[in-house]
Amino acid sequence: MSSDLESRYLGWTSLHKMGLDKTEKALMKLISDKDRIKRARAAWCLGKMPGAGDKVISKISKDLDSDMRIVAIRLARQLGSNVESLINELSNDVSFQVKRECAIALRELDGENVAALWAKLALQHNGSDRWYLEALGIAADGNWDNCFKAWIEAGGKWDSKAGKDIVWRSRGKMAPEFLAKIVKGPNTNEEEKPRYMRAFDFHSGPEKDAALQSILLE
Known part of the structure; x- marks a missing residue:
């Protein structure tokens, strides 16, 4: 457990050579x-020893x-353990x-439950944690359409302070429509509008064109 990297390496390799049977009790302690x-x-x-990962993750989570608990998530990611x-x-x-770490880990997953899990995390954004918002953005990368839709269907309030953040960070095809609603909305200050207009730069396609046109024709 030395702070010296060389000593730690020697200790690590020695413990792994000894094996799980001889080291588990001491390391668990x-x-x-x-x-x-x-x-x-x-x-x-201990978690990196064959056969011990799930037990360690269960304990420290x-x-x-x-x-x-963050170590548990990172260990699970490296081991591919559920x-x-x-x-x-x-x-x-x-x-x-911990929730930020959950979001980042979510980015690597596929499956029908991923969008719902993302929405669950996104609903907890409080509108003041920029790092959490960015973790949500990383998590949804490559899957924005499904994630954003799941968030809306789960009750995401796009016109709240936190909801506006989600819309601003989203790269999904549904986002331009909501960006336009925010820009045109009575609860959006003039000082805030440039931020949401700049967000259009990260979008393309007919959804963006229609949203911008709706602003011009307002």
């Missing part, structure tokens, strides 16, 4: 240590320390750092 750095390093070392289920479990976490 360290995962419950008071020192959070030792806990994280022990979890990562319930840890009171949000950083340990990431979707873990995201679903942690998507309502009290920590926005």
Whole structure:
């Protein structure tokens, strides 16, 4: 558990050579240590041993320390260990750092539940966490149409402060229509409108053209 990289490497390789049977008990004990750095390093070392990953992920995903729950997500991603289920479990976490990590992990997944999970995370955006908004953008990259539609269908309020952020960050085909509604809306200040107009630069196609035309004809 040394801070020296060479010592850590030697310790890591030695523990892995010893194998799970000889090291699991000691490393599991360290995962419950008071020192959070030792806990994280022990979890990562043990979790990378064949046959131990799921057990470690299950344990630290319930840890009171949000950083340990983040380690669980990252370990699951590297091991390909039921990431979707873990995201679903942690998507309502009290920590926005954990929810950001869920969003980033979501980007790598395929399947019919991905858009719904994204919508679940997007509905929790509070309109003031720029980093969380960007994590949502990363998560939806390449799947914006499905994600944005799922968010709207789940009750996403496009005209709220948080909802306007989602529309602004979206690259989906539905977004231009809502950008136009925001620009034309009575609750949008003149000072805010340039931000939403610039968002059109990230769109193309007939949806964008129709939205801009609706603004011109207002």
